[in-house]
Amino acid sequence: MSIYVNKNNGFQQTETVSRECPHCGAHAQLLPLATPSYEALMDARPGNVGLVYRCAACNEPRFLRAAVRAFEPDRVELSANLAEVERAKERFQYSYLPANLEGLLSEAFACYTAGCHNAFASMCRRTVQTALASLDGSARRRWQDQLRDVLRIGEIDENVSAAIEAVLFADDSAPPQISADQSAVLIEVIKDMLYQSYVRTAKLQAAMKMRRYFAGEAAHKVTSIEGRSRRESA
Numbered sequence: 516m517s518i519y520v521n522k523n524n525g526f527q528q529t530e531t532v533s534r535e536c537p538h539c540g541a542h543a544q545l546l547p548l549a550t551p552s553y554e555a556l557m558d559a560r561p562g563n564v565g566l567v568y569r570c571a572a573c574n575e576p577r578f579l580r581a582a583v584r585a586f587e588p589d590r591v592e593l594s595a596n597l598a599e600v601e602r603a604k605e606r607f608q609y610s611y612l613p614a615n616l617e618g619l620l621s622e623a624f625a626c627y628t629a630g631c632h633n634a635f636a637s638m639c640r641r642t643v644q645t646a647l648a649s650l651d652g653s654a655r656r657r658w659q660d661q662l663r664d665v666l667r668i669g670e671i672d673e674n675v676s677a678a679i680e681a682v683l684f685a686d687d688s689a690p691p692q693i694s695a696d697q698s699a700v701l702i703e704v705i706k707d708m709l710y711q712s713y714v715r716t717a718k719l720q721a722a723m724k725m726r727r728y729f730a731g732e733a734a735h736k737v738t739s740i741e742g743r744s745r746r747e748s749a
């Protein structure tokens with residue numbers, strides 16, 4: 516794909532661009548909304564420019580940055596490699612978490628979205644510590660076992676696995692330095708652990724409660740029909 520700002524200020528893109536939208540979550544087309552003028556670009560000759568698109572699904576603005584490739588007599592060519600200035604927000608079913616955990620986890624995700632991977636790692640440890648403090652004594656071992664299972668099933672290599680386990684559970688030493696790649700594994704792991712312990716547990720309990728309720732209703736109906744038929748035959 517090539518992107519041009521033509522001398523007549525026509526913004527020209529040879530292909531459409533679709534991305535996941537941080538506002539509505541849809542994988543939707545980006546439509547150009549505010550693009551730089553040819554004159555302003557020729558005048559200032561910046562290395563990078565900002566572009567505003569809108570999401571075709573929800574109409575919210577999307578901010579992107581592109582490098583300038585060439586200043587030509589009749590057009591300016593921009594790089595097709597559009598960098599998103601605003602990254603997609605991580606989602607979680609926060610309503611299942613206790614309030615203190617919800618606050619910590621959403622701050623952890625904000626660090627991840629901002630690309631602050633070590634801040635993210637520290638917030639993950641704090642989230643785990645806070646969660647374990649309010650769970651039973653065996654929760655720590657369960658969470659560690661669960662973590663090892665997830666890492667093993669995902670075939671995550673040993674060094675990354677060791678770093679992630681140290682981030683989350685080695686409370687007696689500072690968390691190790693985390694790279695962007697390790698951070699991408701860490702976010703999936705922490706989501707999985709909290710999902711298992713809070714979201715899935717709550718959903719299962721609700722399902723069992725519902726089942727018991729309907730079982731009780733059914734038993735009640737059977738009793739009352741039997742009672743009536745006994746009365747009728749008497």
Ligand SMILES: [Zn+2]
Nearest residue numbers: 536539570573
């Ligand atoms: Zn959208």
